[in-house]
Amino acid sequence: MPIAFEDVSFSYHAPATKKRAKKGVSAARKGAPPPPEAWALKDIDFCLEDGEFFGIAGHTGSGKSTLIQHTNGLLHPTVGRVLVDGQDILDKKEATRARSKVGLVFQYPEYQLFAATVYDDVAFGPRNMGLAPDAVDACVHEALAQVALDFDTVQGRSPFELSGGQQRRVAFAGVLAMKPSVLVLDEPVAGLDPAARRDFLGLITGFHDEGLTVVIVSHNMDDLARLCDRILVLKEGEMLMLGTPEEVFSHEGALREVGLGVPAAQRMANSLKGAGLDLEGGLYDTARLADSLAALYHAAVR
Amino acid sequence: MIAIFGRYWPGTSPLHRMDPRAKLLLAFFVMVVIFSAQSFWGLAVCAAFVFGFFACARIPLVQAIRSVGLLFFIVVVAALFNVFFVQGGTVFFHFGPIQVSEAGLYQAAFIGCRLSLLLLSMSLLTLTTTTLDITDAFEYLLTPFERFGLPAHELSMMMGIALRFLPQFAFELQTIHRAQVSRGANFSNSPWKGGLHMVGSLMVPLFTSAFRHAETLSLAMDSRCYHGGVGRTRLAPLAYGPLDRRALAVIVVMFVLVLATNFIPR
Numbered sequence: 001m002p003i004a005f006e007d008v009s010f011s012y013h014a015p016a017t018k019k020r021a022k023k024g025v026s027a028a029r030k031g032a033p034p035p036p037e038a039w040a041l042k043d044i045d046f047c048l049e050d051g052e053f054f055g056i057a058g059h060t061g062s063g064k065s066t067l068i069q070h071t072n073g074l075l076h077p078t079v080g081r082v083l084v085d086g087q088d089i090l091d092k093k094e095a096t097r098a099r100s101k102v103g104l105v106f107q108y109p110e111y112q113l114f115a116a117t118v119y120d121d122v123a124f125g126p127r128n129m130g131l132a133p134d135a136v137d138a139c140v141h142e143a144l145a146q147v148a149l150d151f152d153t154v155q156g157r158s159p160f161e162l163s164g165g166q167q168r169r170v171a172f173a174g175v176l177a178m179k180p181s182v183l184v185l186d187e188p189v190a191g192l193d194p195a196a197r198r199d200f201l202g203l204i205t206g207f208h209d210e211g212l213t214v215v216i217v218s219h220n221m222d223d224l225a226r227l228c229d230r231i232l233v234l235k236e237g238e239m240l241m242l243g244t245p246e247e248v249f250s251h252e253g254a255l256r257e258v259g260l261g262v263p264a265a266q267r268m269a270n271s272l273k274g275a276g277l278d279l280e281g282g283l284y285d286t287a288r289l290a291d292s293l294a295a296l297y298h299a300a301v302r
Numbered sequence: 303m304i305a306i307f308g309r310y311w312p313g314t315s316p317l318h319r320m321d322p323r324a325k326l327l328l329a330f331f332v333m334v335v336i337f338s339a340q341s342f343w344g345l346a347v348c349a350a351f352v353f354g355f356f357a358c359a360r361i362p363l364v365q366a367i368r369s370v371g372l373l374f375f376i377v378v379v380a381a382l383f384n385v386f387f388v389q390g391g392t393v394f395f396h397f398g399p400i401q402v403s404e405a406g407l408y409q410a411a412f413i414g415c416r417l418s419l420l421l422l423s424m425s426l427l428t429l430t431t432t433t434l435d436i437t438d439a440f441e442y443l444l445t446p447f448e449r450f451g452l453p454a455h456e457l458s459m460m461m462g463i464a465l466r467f468l469p470q471f472a473f474e475l476q477t478i479h480r481a482q483v484s485r486g487a488n489f490s491n492s493p494w495k496g497g498l499h500m501v502g503s504l505m506v507p508l509f510t511s512a513f514r515h516a517e518t519l520s521l522a523m524d525s526r527c528y529h530g531g532v533g534r535t536r537l538a539p540l541a542y543g544p545l546d547r548r549a550l551a552v553i554v555v556m557f558v559l560v561l562a563t564n565f566i567p568r
Contacts, residue, residue: 069480072484074480074483096486099483099484099485099486100486103484104484106477106480106481106484109481111474111478111507111510111511112477112478112481112482112507113506113507114503114504114505114506114507115502115503124482124486124487124503125485125486128485128486128487128488129486160510174485175485178485178486
């Protein structure tokens with residue numbers, strides 16, 4: 001289920017109105033256009049393909065969170081449109097449909113837990129979709145299994161007595177229970193220790209392997225380089241770069257300018273290249289860099 | 303930027319520079335002055351002064367009116383009460399026990415104008431004073447009552463914290479709302495059917511977040527050796543200046559003028 005952004009611009013000062021929905025998308029906005037600095041997003045144009053692992057990077061305030069809130073119609077573009085499965089989600093019915101297809105996990109999702117038991121919290125989404133109790137039950141079982149929580153031990157407990165990491169798993173399960181085909185995660189590993197980070201990234205890779213399209217917002221370039229098929233870099237609400245990790249991380253200078261770095265191994269490879277070492281282009285992780293350096297060393301010694 | 307009742311409008315005008323205690327007391331005085339106006343003449347004088355204050359604070363008139371916009375329903379309700387309950391003079395409209403008379407309409411218009419002016423002048427106080435200054439002034443003015451066991455410092459600190467966290471909670475509520483909408487929650491269609499559960503999905507996370515903030519804040523205060531108001535000194539002690547005396551003079555003039563208009567025959 002592809003999600004297409006067509007020349008989307010968004011301003012918090014001039015949000016889309018219901019009137020525009022009635023008049024059709026092409027109708028021009030009334031009144032003076034907002035000043036340039038008022039745009040939270042400007043000319044965003046890309047298409048999220050099925051089965052992709054898509055990364056979004058950018059400095060604080062670059063519009064990442066605003067962008068992902070467009071994917072399920074929480075925010076509507078001031079100019080342009082967002083198509084989910086070919087349907088404009090400005091339409092309220094389509095937005096509701098998009099919400100069951102696009103699972104949005106906010107930052108620190110454990111702060112949004114509310115129900116008396118883990119079961120009720122995870123069942124909130126399926127129940128809102130109007131599923132029968134049996135179907136809800138099946139959804140909850142499956143969702144808890146997906147986040148590697150044991151149904152029988154956690155289902156009757158209060159989410160507030162779980163550990164932070166487990167709470168976040170429950171929150172993930174609450175979104176997965178709606179059986180989305182696209183999962184959008186806003187900094188899913190923020191505030192976790194390294195071990196829990198690894199666990200969660202493992203879980204997320206697992207979701208992708210099961211066939212979900214995954215969109216992940218992250219500040220960690222190493223994670224993005226390792227996991228993503230494509231990376232979108234935002235700068236002050238505009239698309240700075242869009243491409244494979246290899247393409248994106250070859251522009252170290254431009255990334256540095258917007259306050260982002262490149263993965264550690266790549267940074268080292270780039271500075272070695274700058275120092276005149278004969279490394280071929282491409283994306284480096286630690287193992288690959290070590291191999292190339294070893295090969296160079298052997299060639300030099302011989 | 304948009305002016306909202308209770309929000310601070312940054313500036314360096316004389317009104318911004320006044321001592322917050324003087325501003326708080328004079329705002330109270332202005333309230334008394336507006337209440338002492340007995341006719342539209344009096345209100346006209348008050349309006350001239352209030353709009354003069356806004357000009358002096360360099361806050362655009364549109365923003366001034368917008369700042370009280372949300373509270374305007376109070377004015378409307380109060381005015382409507384007067385339309386129906388004050389009787390006298392020519393009757394314009396008659397329907398069963400309801401009748402609208404000349405005196406009722408006059409009174410409604412009068413109360414409406416008076417309340418609008420009151421709201422505007424109170425809005426001016428919060429627009430030109432930071433919450434920190436307001437709570438400081440509040441604390442200072444309550445100090446005399448400490449003799450009778452009133453915890454002035456604690457009260458004003460609570461007020462300050464509450465004011466400081468309002469925008470924070472508004473923001474968090476918005477995020478929680480969006481998260482639950484993403485999970486298919488519907489807050490618009492059926493407010494009563496399963497409504498309690500929906501409201502719970504907003505209120506429970508909001509309250510847990512409030513408790514979390516309270517705990518971190520108290521820890522942060524503790525680690526800075528906060529021990530209440532006793533023996534606390536100030537970096538910038540409040541001091542009345544010539545500006546405050548001039549402001550007092552202006553408002554005394556306003557009071558005298560308003561009292562004078564009360565002698566103009568209707």
